[in-house]
Amino acid sequence: MWLKNSAAALLLQALGASATWSAYQEYLSHLPAHTSKHQAAQPKISFSPNQPFEPLPKSTARGKNCYVQSHNDFKTDDSPYILDALHQCNNGGRAIFPQGTTYVIGTALDLTFLQHIDIQIQGYIQFTNDTDYWQKNAFYQTFQNATTFFQLGGEDVNVYGGGMLDGNGQVWYDLYAKNIYILRPILFGTIGLCSGAISDLNLRYSPQYYNFVANSTDVVFSNLTISGYSQSNNTAKNTDGWDTYRSSNVVIQNSVINNGDDCVSFKPNSTEILVQNLHCNGSHGISVGSLGQYVGQVDIVENVLVQNIQMSNATDGARIKVWPGSPSALSGDLQGGGGSGRVNNITYLDMSIANVDYAIEVTQCYGQKNLTLCNQFPSSLTINDVTMTNIHGTTSTKYQPISGYVVCSDPKVCSNITLNEIAVVSPNGVENEFTCGAVDQSLLHGINCTTINKGSN
Ligand SMILES: *[C@@H]1O[C@H](CO)[C@@H](O)[C@H](O)[C@H]1NC(C)=O
Ligand SMILES: *[C@@H]1O[C@H](CO)[C@@H](O)[C@H](O)[C@H]1NC(C)=O
Ligand SMILES: *[C@@H]1O[C@H](CO)[C@@H](O)[C@H](O)[C@H]1NC(C)=O
Ligand SMILES: *[C@@H]1O[C@H](CO)[C@@H](O)[C@H](O)[C@H]1NC(C)=O
Ligand SMILES: *[C@@H]1O[C@H](CO)[C@@H](O)[C@H](O)[C@H]1NC(C)=O
Ligand SMILES: *[C@@H]1O[C@H](CO)[C@@H](O)[C@H](O)[C@H]1NC(C)=O
Ligand SMILES: *[C@@H]1O[C@H](CO)[C@@H](O)[C@H](O)[C@H]1NC(C)=O
Ligand SMILES: *[C@@H]1O[C@H](CO)[C@@H](O)[C@H](O)[C@H]1NC(C)=O
Ligand SMILES: *[C@@H]1O[C@H](CO)[C@@H](O)[C@H](O)[C@H]1NC(C)=O
Ligand SMILES: *[C@@H]1O[C@H](CO)[C@@H](O)[C@H](O)[C@H]1NC(C)=O
Ligand SMILES: *[C@@H]1O[C@H](CO)[C@@H](O)[C@H](O)[C@H]1NC(C)=O
Ligand SMILES: *[C@@H]1O[C@H](CO)[C@@H](O)[C@H](O)[C@H]1NC(C)=O
Numbered sequence: 069m070w071l072k073n074s075a076a077a078l079l080l081q082a083l084g085a086s087a088t089w090s091a092y093q094e095y096l097s098h099l100p101a102h103t104s105k106h107q108a109a110q111p112k113i114s115f116s117p118n119q120p121f122e123p124l125p126k127s128t129a130r131g132k133n134c135y136v137q138s139h140n141d142f143k144t145d146d147s148p149y150i151l152d153a154l155h156q157c158n159n160g161g162r163a164i165f166p167q168g169t170t171y172v173i174g175t176a177l178d179l180t181f182l183q184h185i186d187i188q189i190q191g192y193i194q195f196t197n198d199t200d201y202w203q204k205n206a207f208y209q210t211f212q213n214a215t216t217f218f219q220l221g222g223e224d225v226n227v228y229g230g231g232m233l234d235g236n237g238q239v240w241y242d243l244y245a246k247n248i249y250i251l252r253p254i255l256f257g258t259i260g261l262c263s264g265a266i267s268d269l270n271l272r273y274s275p276q277y278y279n280f281v282a283n284s285t286d287v288v289f290s291n292l293t294i295s296g297y298s299q300s301n302n303t304a305k306n307t308d309g310w311d312t313y314r315s316s317n318v319v320i321q322n323s324v325i326n327n328g329d330d331c332v333s334f335k336p337n338s339t340e341i342l343v344q345n346l347h348c349n350g351s352h353g354i355s356v357g358s359l360g361q362y363v364g365q366v367d368i369v370e371n372v373l374v375q376n377i378q379m380s381n382a383t384d385g386a387r388i389k390v391w392p393g394s395p396s397a398l399s400g401d402l403q404g405g406g407g408s409g410r411v412n413n414i415t416y417l418d419m420s421i422a423n424v425d426y427a428i429e430v431t432q433c434y435g436q437k438n439l440t441l442c443n444q445f446p447s448s449l450t451i452n453d454v455t456m457t458n459i460h461g462t463t464s465t466k467y468q469p470i471s472g473y474v475v476c477s478d479p480k481v482c483s484n485i486t487l488n489e490i491a492v493v494s495p496n497g498v499e500n501e502f503t504c505g506a507v508d509q510s511l512l513h514g515i516n517c518t519t520i521n522k523g524s525n
Pocket of ligand 1: 142239
């Protein structure tokens with residue numbers, strides 16, 4: 069029996085058979101038979117096969133413990149209790165959300181004041197379904213109109229504990245189907261964090277991306293699970309695992325992601341990013357970009373290493389998407405092109421794919437179906453020094469017999485894209501058949517290119 073106590077039984081009665089119920093049920097199923105008000109040890113995070121680009125600063129000692137109170141009734145906002153505990157234990161303590169306890173967050177929490185604190189989330193936290201409130205009050209992060217339920221920042225903050233954050237996404241998936249311009253909050257906003265670790269947590273049903281990491285440095289994400297499918301006919305859209313933005317020296321590792329958009333995405337000004345040991349299922353791959361969306365802006369993604377990825381049921385494996393020089397549109401709420409900057413020193417190593425549309429997709433014509441137009445106005449965002457090595461497995465039937473796509477807008481703005489040890493096969497048995505354009509094909513080792521556009525030269 070998965071019901072651990074009578075309080076839980078009462079809560080479930082109140083919930084009925086909703087999406088909420090399934091996340092909470094999953095949380096309960098992982099609880100030990102007897103829950104206790106114990107303190108979890110700070111996880112020791114190790115790095116393999118690669119170390120972070122820069123060593124991560126060590127945390128200072130933590131003394132005091134603050135147990136976060138809760139109404140534990142699945143409806144009353146517990147935000148005041150949460151803020152109390154965080155303030156009390158800031159500067160050297162631990163705020164503890166005990167095992168088996170449920171919390172409701174119905175207030176946008178600005179947690180950028182945090183300093184030298186551990187936040188142990190052993191309990192279950194659910195964000196309210198009040199879409200009107202969140203649309204007015206979630207933190208606006210400017211980039212792609214992103215908003216977050218909370219913003220966690222400051223210095224030397226560790227969040228861990230084995231608990232669950234539930235974004236109550238269903239109501240958002242259904243609302244988005246009616247209006248694509250609503251602002252859906254991101255579940256976990258890491259905004260302006262200088263050094264910290266987010267680990268051993270379960271993230272469920274985010275309304276939009278699961279993680280947005282902005283203005284942050286020296287941050288590691290490790291041992292997270294991400295999941296949440298819509299239970300109606302309205303699919304959960306834009307549920308990226310992580311988007312990094314204006315951030316440096318970030319590690320994302322040892323995690324399992326079940327989602328429906330980018331597994332990890334490197335947005336403008338992501339540098340020194342290490343991604344390793346991920347299982348991604350159902351995603352749009354591990355993506356650089358999209359970049360160059362906004363005229364007048366300079367977007368830089370540089371020094372990125374991605375290694376040991378299992379990619380299943382995805383549109384892409386390794387992906388670089390750059391908008392061309394001409395205005396282009398993918399959809400009503402996704403338009404752009406003409407921005408400048410650079411993609412430089414990007415390495416993908418050891419990726420196995422299964423049922424993936426394109427094993428590799430590099431485009432400098434994102435959002436522009438007319439390639440003549442793309443060549444006429446080459447991207448002012450350059451792509452240089454990209455290496456992809458040991459990518460293997462089977463694609464889907466979607467583009468069969470093609471299993472990859474490397475199309476620049478002009479060789480002048482796109483150099484040293486090198487492929488090695490690629491062994492990707494279409495379901496019909498054709499191996500390494502790619503669409504190529506405006507790219508130095510002598511560096512695409514072992515690839516059989518069908519050339520579609522030559523670019524100017
Ligand atoms: C929102 O949550 C409240 C309780 O927290 C519940 O009574 C209500 O039915 C939910 N609304 C929707 C649309 O799910
Ligand atoms: C990051 O910092 C800049 C400069 O202080 C600020 O303008 C911006 O709002 C911050 N947040 C994000 C998400 O960029
Ligand atoms: C942000 O939302 C506004 C209003 O809905 C829309 O016009 C604009 O295109 C959106 N911007 C981005 C970057 O998505
Ligand atoms: C990962 O986190 C879970 C809790 O979500 C924990 O039980 C498990 O021990 C962690 N695994 C590692 C390798 O640390
Ligand atoms: C969901 O889609 C299926 C198949 O198109 C349809 O039979 C069903 O009625 C739809 N359900 C709802 C609630 O719209
Ligand atoms: C992978 O994603 C598909 C949906 O795309 C889902 O049906 C399946 O259960 C997922 N696999 C795992 C292991 O979670
Ligand atoms: C990215 O960095 C470049 C170069 O420093 C800067 O010009 C640009 O404004 C930055 N963009 C963002 C979104 O911070
Ligand atoms: C390029 O990235 C690699 C990791 O893939 C890193 O070791 C190297 O230092 C980077 N090069 C520069 C010039 O930063
Ligand atoms: C891919 O999706 C199918 C169902 O669509 C699922 O059975 C399979 O487990 C998924 N693969 C992985 C590795 O999750
Ligand atoms: C593509 O763009 C070119 C150049 O502007 C134009 O002549 C051509 O008609 C366009 N093709 C299509 C299919 O729209
Ligand atoms: C090509 O890029 C890789 C990094 O991805 C780099 O190590 C190598 O030196 C570059 N080659 C040339 C000729 O610039
Ligand atoms: C490359 O593709 C062409 C055209 O489809 C085909 O005839 C040829 O056998 C392929 N070569 C290899 C090495 O697969």
